Amino acid sequence: MPFWMRWILSLSPKFVVTGANGFIGTALVRQLRARECRVIAIGRKAAKGLDRTIEDYGQLSRQPGERLIHLAQSNILDSFDDNARKLCDEAVQTTEKLAHKFGSAMVYVSSATVYGDQYSEPVDETATLAGTGIYCEMKMACEEVVMAANGCVVRLANTVGCGMSSATLPAEIAAQLKSELSGDCSPIAVKRLDPERDWIDFRDAAAGLASLAIEAVSGIYNLGSGRAVTARRIVEIMSELAGQASRPITAATETATSTSPSYLCLNSSKIKATTRWKTEHSLEASLKNYLQCKGFVGVCAE
Numbered sequence: 001m002p003f004w005m006r007w008i009l010s011l012s013p014k015f016v017v018t019g020a021n022g023f024i025g026t027a028l029v030r031q032l033r034a035r036e037c038r039v040i041a042i043g044r045k046a047a048k049g050l051d052r053t054i055e056d057y058g059q060l061s062r063q064p065g066e067r068l069i070h071l072a073q074s075n076i077l078d079s080f081d082d083n084a085r086k087l088c089d090e091a092v093q094t095t096e097k098l099a100h101k102f103g104s105a106m107v108y109v110s111s112a113t114v115y116g117d118q119y120s121e122p123v124d125e126t127a128t129l130a131g132t133g134i135y136c137e138m139k140m141a142c143e144e145v146v147m148a149a150n151g152c153v154v155r156l157a158n159t160v161g162c163g164m165s166s167a168t169l170p171a172e173i174a175a176q177l178k179s180e181l182s183g184d185c186s187p188i189a190v191k192r193l194d195p196e197r198d199w200i201d202f203r204d205a206a207a208g209l210a211s212l213a214i215e216a217v218s219g220i221y222n223l224g225s226g227r228a229v230t231a232r233r234i235v236e237i238m239s240e241l242a243g244q245a246s247r248p249i250t251a252a253t254e255t256a257t258s259t260s261p262s263y264l265c266l267n268s269s270k271i272k273a274t275t276r277w278k279t280e281h282s283l284e285a286s287l288k289n290y291l292q293c294k295g296f297v298g299v300c301a302e
Contacts (some may be wrong), residue, residue, distance in 0.1 A: 032210050074088075109209065
């Protein structure tokens, strides 16, 4: 590489990305490099695409000019056992160490679940936090740490894409759609059909995170599609895409009454105004891409 090109690259921002081998982290690293940013991709275990591995993220040291995007955290659900509490405490302690080192040069990826789900319209960043469970407790505690250091907190909506967790709704549906290939034509069953959630494509999520990191902003930002979709509709879209539109759909729990809705959608006007970011992929296109990644024949990626 010519000297002048190395010199130009040396002037571009350098980003440290934790959890860089996850499905969002991989897309984020790709997005940053496409924007000619220097990236140090870090994970806990050796994997393709990583520049470094480290067992304890709290031991990361900061070099001059580096900015951090902290994606890596335990996916704690609603268990309150001793192990979950230990993981929660460790996550907060790690975030404290990183915030102390990176300060305002830190982007922390939180979750929209901190808002809870008792809404009737998209929520903005000023909404009261009503999320419950140890996962939300961990996220809210980490948010406080990052905000105290004048960093950036991103509350991310449900993310869909290749490599997503098997515990997510689309992954559970895909597994049941696959079962028909073995002769199982039983109804597609989900826990509930009425909850409405905001889903964002992993590539759009990565683009939004990259935009905020490059702008070097502080504060809290929602990152979602702004469109709430019921679980039933997710099942219907995926069934149609897989050629199984006639398959019955059932729920383990009856539809909630009108007095107890389950709705969570993000108002992402703030990030759009700050960075000009916008979504590029519809939910239908995202689910089509996901099914193609799962090997469904006849479903083409967008």
